[in-house]
Amino acid sequence: MATVITMPKLGLTMTSGSVAKWHKKEGDRVEKGEVILEVSTEKITYKVEAPESGVLRKILMQLGTKVPIGTPLCIIAAPDEDISELLKEVPTAPAAEKPAQGAAKPAPVAAKPAGEEVLIKATPIAKKIAKEHGIDLALVTGTGPGGRIVEKDVLDFIERQKAVRAKPAAEAAQLKRIALSDVRQVIAERMSTSWQNSPMVTLNADVDCTLLKKLREDLKSSFKEKGLNLSYNYILMKACAVALKEQPMLNSYLEGNEVVLYDEINIGLAVATEEALLVPVVKDVAGKSLYEIASDGDALIEKARKGELAIDDVTGGTFTITNLGMFGVRDFTPIINPPQCAILGVGEMKDKPCVYDGQIIVKPMMTLSLTFDHRIVDGAQGAMFIRRVKELLENPLLLLAVLK
Secondary structure (H helix, E strand, C coil): CCEEEECCCCCCCCCEEEEEEECCCCCCEECCCCEEEEEECCCCEEEEECCCCEEEEEECCCECCEEECCCEEEEEECCCCCCHHHHHHCCCCCCCCCCCCCCCCCCCCCCCCCCCCCCCCECHHHHHHHHHCCCCHHHCCCCCHHHCECHHHHHHHHHHHHHHHHHHHHHHHCCCCCCCCHHHHHHHHHHHHHHHHCCEEEEEEEEECHHHHHHHHHHHHHHHHCCCCCCHHHHHHHHHHHHHHHCHHHCEEEECCEEEECCCCCEEECEECCCCEECCEECCHHHCCHHHHHHHHHHHHHHHHHCCCCHHHHCCCCEEEEECHHHCCCCCCCCCCCCCCEEEEECCCEEEEEEECCEEEEEEEEEEEEEEECCCCCHHHHHHHHHHHHHHHHCHHHHHHHHC
């Protein structure tokens, strides 16, 4: 039975294409699945295969002629099959040949202009099945008389589509899946609750760390003698404790229609472990010396890295500090750890050009990012808090009264 090959639809936006190359000539034997021609669009060149075996009886389209999708391109049939009636139903044009010297160039096929609707011939049952499955019949190659689309053509097309869809699904099944640990599930739940319930505002401030670095260098050896590491985080904790005493609304939580002020300042320090980001809490920071803060902090960090933190070590926090500076992060927007109402993000300390006394000089700079719950804290209160922390870090001698 004769088969008419038409211009395929190679994309949702494709309306026309042209024959780029014929791999066979009229009279050649073709086998099912063998490439007969190549069609070209604005984006790709596509090889068209024979849907059935037979003989290429008639080429209907010249090279380079742009035609709408669905336009007949050629006819495959048995060697002795009568295709005269079929030829009456389809537009024809001679195959591209080099014109003889002085001869008129063969007229192109009388195809419908691009964009004009092409009549698609299909049996009623084929149309019904295509409609039920949402199939565009322009994508289906007809194998019936005159290229008519029959039931088998639509069913075969459905099976091919299923195979295409099944491949990505099979590949997806091979992806590695990692179940959330209990700790990660808790973190996910708390962060989602915080994001959904708290209208958060983040304020950023740049800090000149020149004197902060000097303070740490001056005190580092005495801390080392006690087996302690004087981390910048511990100095930040002390500075935050001073500022929180002056701005107690940032050391509170919301309970119904009431703001509850904590009676202690317990600062959590985010620590990255292999399993998750944990937040051990140094208790009563405002009442402790820098030595005591460092001692408690070092012990908690060691326990966190060994997976030995107790419940009491990670509960009771009233404020949190999270430092990503060691990863080269300049600034970021930390998410509040509920039910707390504020968190301080610490960025990288890095030498930067700054204007000082009318001159450009290089100073070690660091960005602080304060996120707070706007239901509890106003912008002015948040600004006063971060300004006070900045002042204490830029003038650390102000902390001497509480360093002990």
